[in-house]
Amino acid sequence: MSANPFEALLQEFLLEAHERLQRIEDRLVRLRTAAPAARPTLLADAARELHTLKGNSGMMGLAELQGIAHGAEEELKSAGPDAIDVSAVLGSLDRFRVALHAAGGGTAAPTASRGAAPGRAAEDVDLALGSVRVPFGALDELIDLVSEVVLFRNRLATAISAGPRLDPNAADYAEASRAAWMEIRHAYGGLGRTLDVIQDRVLRLRMVPLGSLFGSLNRLVFDESARVGKDVRLETRGGDTPLDKALLELAGEALGHLVRNAVVHGLEAPARRAQAGKSRIGTVRVLASAGAEAVQIEVADDGAGIDQAALRRIAEARGIETAKFPNILSVLFLPGFSTQREADMSAGRGVGLSAVQEAVRRRGGRIEILTEPGRGTTFLLHLPLSVSIARALLVRADGEDYALPLASVVDSRRLRCGESHRVNNAGVMRWRERTIPLLDLGCSFGTARAMRESGYVIVIEAQGKQRGLLADQIRGIQEVVVKGLDPIVGDAPGIAGSTVLGDGRAILILDPRSLVEAAPFVEAEVGV
Amino acid sequence: MASTKKRVLAVDDSTLLQRMYEMSFKIYTTVPVELAIASDGQDALTRLAEHPDTDLVLLDINMPGMTGLECLERIRKEPALKRIRVILVSTEDHRSDVERGVAAGAVAYLIKPFTPQQLHELLDDMLVSKRANGR
Numbered sequence: 001m002s003a004n005p006f007e008a009l010l011q012e013f014l015l016e017a018h019e020r021l022q023r024i025e026d027r028l029v030r031l032r033t034a035a036p037a038a039r040p041t042l043l044a045d046a047a048r049e050l051h052t053l054k055g056n057s058g059m060m061g062l063a064e065l066q067g068i069a070h071g072a073e074e075e076l077k078s079a080g081p082d083a084i085d086v087s088a089v090l091g092s093l094d095r096f097r098v099a100l101h102a103a104g105g106g107t108a109a110p111t112a113s114r115g116a117a118p119g120r121a122a123e124d125v126d127l128a129l130g131s132v133r134v135p136f137g138a139l140d141e142l143i144d145l146v147s148e149v150v151l152f153r154n155r156l157a158t159a160i161s162a163g164p165r166l167d168p169n170a171a172d173y174a175e176a177s178r179a180a181w182m183e184i185r186h187a188y189g190g191l192g193r194t195l196d197v198i199q200d201r202v203l204r205l206r207m208v209p210l211g212s213l214f215g216s217l218n219r220l221v222f223d224e225s226a227r228v229g230k231d232v233r234l235e236t237r238g239g240d241t242p243l244d245k246a247l248l249e250l251a252g253e254a255l256g257h258l259v260r261n262a263v264v265h266g267l268e269a270p271a272r273r274a275q276a277g278k279s280r281i282g283t284v285r286v287l288a289s290a291g292a293e294a295v296q297i298e299v300a301d302d303g304a305g306i307d308q309a310a311l312r313r314i315a316e317a318r319g320i321e322t323a324k325f326p327n328i329l330s331v332l333f334l335p336g337f338s339t340q341r342e343a344d345m346s347a348g349r350g351v352g353l354s355a356v357q358e359a360v361r362r363r364g365g366r367i368e369i370l371t372e373p374g375r376g377t378t379f380l381l382h383l384p385l386s387v388s389i390a391r392a393l394l395v396r397a398d399g400e401d402y403a404l405p406l407a408s409v410v411d412s413r414r415l416r417c418g419e420s421h422r423v424n425n426a427g428v429m430r431w432r433e434r435t436i437p438l439l440d441l442g443c444s445f446g447t448a449r450a451m452r453e454s455g456y457v458i459v460i461e462a463q464g465k466q467r468g469l470l471a472d473q474i475r476g477i478q479e480v481v482v483k484g485l486d487p488i489v490g491d492a493p494g495i496a497g498s499t500v501l502g503d504g505r506a507i508l509i510l511d512p513r514s515l516v517e518a519a520p521f522v523e524a525e526v527g528v
Numbered sequence: 529m530a531s532t533k534k535r536v537l538a539v540d541d542s543t544l545l546q547r548m549y550e551m552s553f554k555i556y557t558t559v560p561v562e563l564a565i566a567s568d569g570q571d572a573l574t575r576l577a578e579h580p581d582t583d584l585v586l587l588d589i590n591m592p593g594m595t596g597l598e599c600l601e602r603i604r605k606e607p608a609l610k611r612i613r614v615i616l617v618s619t620e621d622h623r624s625d626v627e628r629g630v631a632a633g634a635v636a637y638l639i640k641p642f643t644p645q646q647l648h649e650l651l652d653d654m655l656v657s658k659r660a661n662g663r
Contacts, residue, residue, distance in 0.1 A: 005643050005644050005645075006548055006551065006644075008551070009544060009547050009548060009551070012543060012544050012547050013544050016542060016543055016544050045592070048590055048592060051622075052541070052542055052590055054619065055542075055590070055640045055641070056542055056544050056545070058619070058640055058641035059544070059545065059548060059640055059641045059642075060544075060641075061641070
């Protein structure tokens with residue numbers, strides 16, 4: 001490689017090139033369904049971005065990229081003012097993306113997963129982003145906050161060193177020591193508050209807008225709809241919804257599957273839509289919004305909906321015990337399940353959907369399906385806002401500590417004598433005018449054989465269900481850094497991850513969602 | 529102090545190019561330069577209105593919104609900005625635009641890709657030569 005004076009800017013180039021690539025693709029893909037009046041602007045935007053991409057590649061001394069971009073420019077020119085067929089340009093953009101990937105030594109921004117769409121399997125460059133952009137303002141704020149920390153520390157140091165110098169025989173000793181103590185408390189409180197703000201700001205730095213994934217969805221819809229002969233319009237909203245960078249890759253993968261699924265399976269063929277009195281153009285809507293604890297992404301199609309009776313028949317024909325599924329739609333998440341006779345594995349249903357659900361669950365999220373015959377199907381993807389830090393209630397059972405996500409805890413108190421009962425050997429108790437099942441943490445995790453009669457009960461709620469967890473002690477509320485479990489452990493029911501406490505001990509983080517689903521524990525002594 | 533420093537405004541919508549200008553100016557030693565960056569034509573006009581004492585503008589042609597040529601025309605129309613020298617920046621195949629720009633009052637053009645050395649030579653010409661001193 002020839003010496004490149006701007007080599008230090010490679011990351012910057014990759015990041016910007018990737019964004020421009022997305023914008024070009026977005027404009028070209030929108031040409032297909034755009035109103036005639038909107039076309040010239042879309043084309044001009046694409047041409048300008050492409051030109052900058054070429055120029056920047058040249059500035060970086062990346063001749064191959066410059067050549068590909070130049071080729072794409074020529075192809076766009078020869079597509080004429082109407083640019084009806086831009087497939088050659090899109091092909092060049094794909095080559096550009098691969099070459100960009102190579103130029104970055106394997107670093108590329110994540111995109112919505114293309115999966116194994118025909119002819120481009122090897123080009124999947126959806127990789128975790130190695131860097132984020134930080135606005136100067138945010139850095140300045142952090143620097144200010146850190147200087148505040150230093151000030152508080154200095155105050156603390158002064159106050160602490162002044163303490164022993166106080167003369168116990170002085171007349172104002174009591175007052176002086178109280179003043180010193182107050183100063184320590186003050187500085188300590190200020191330190192804590194400032195650190196909270198720093199923690200919040202640093203977490204925010206990890207947040208990236210979800211909309212960075214939308215561009216590749218446009219392209220995906222374009223490719224897939226052409227492949228299956230449907231006309232599809234993609235609508236996206238909420239692109240500014242922030243998501244932890246660590247979740248972006250997962251979100252991209254899940255969105256890719258769900259959107260492809262909607263195009264290939266959700267929407268009817270144009271002729272059938274016309275028969276049903278619908279517009280021939282199907283709509284797939286991707287809507288993102290942020291709640292207090294989770295990001296919700298809705299992938300909705302206006303297709304035929306899922307025929308649940310037919311789904312049940314198909315499942316039964318496959319030998320699936322449908323009685324085990326109160327909601328028959330959940331069989332769609334079974335590994336290998338496909339409603340299409342000629343299983344189309346690339347299309348997300350079947351292998352894809354179960355894999356997506358598994359990946360989403362592992363990171364503390366979940367997927368729901370809503371469907372209405374004739375009106376369409378909606379997949380609701382819930383992802384935690386941040387993967388990194390959660391507030392947890394620390395509880396202890398048989399000497400083992402567990403962290404319980406605080407958001408799921410609705411009540412906790414000492415277990416009163418005789419309060420727990422046994423129904424068919426499973427524990428239950430009365431709680432707020434209802435009977436809820438009990439789960440002894442020691443029994444669940446193999447440290448006890450019989451349900452404890454004393455200690456604490458912590459009532460958790462998830463998916464509208466409550467369950468009382470029995471433990472010996474409640475150790476307080478703490479913010480814990482959430483770590484996933486090693487994949488080697490596999491899918492451990494009841495466990496969402498692990499965390500390391502301040503004293504270095506690793507403890508398990510419980511998963512309220514699976515705990516409320518778990519069968520009530522039946523004591524080991526039964527039948528003895 | 530400010531009077532001895534040359535003031536340069538670089539206008540480009542690409543953050544890559546902005547960083548490249550910053551890098552190139554950091555190692556430019558012939559005369560002390562204060563570099564400002566604008567990310568589009570409108571931004572450039574605002575900054576020039578704040579600092580009409582700017583000596584030199586490096587102006588990209590291919591930008592969203594107001595193009596470099598439109599921006600150049602606006603600069604030339606403004607009496608307060610008349611003495612500011614403008615260098616157009618573009619790729620080889622926009623040379624015709626460059627020629628139009630020179631006709632519209634640009635003093636030079638810089639073709640991408642350029643190296644820091646090429647930029648420095650141009651800056652030497654523009655900032656140090658007698659002509660650059662006004663008379």
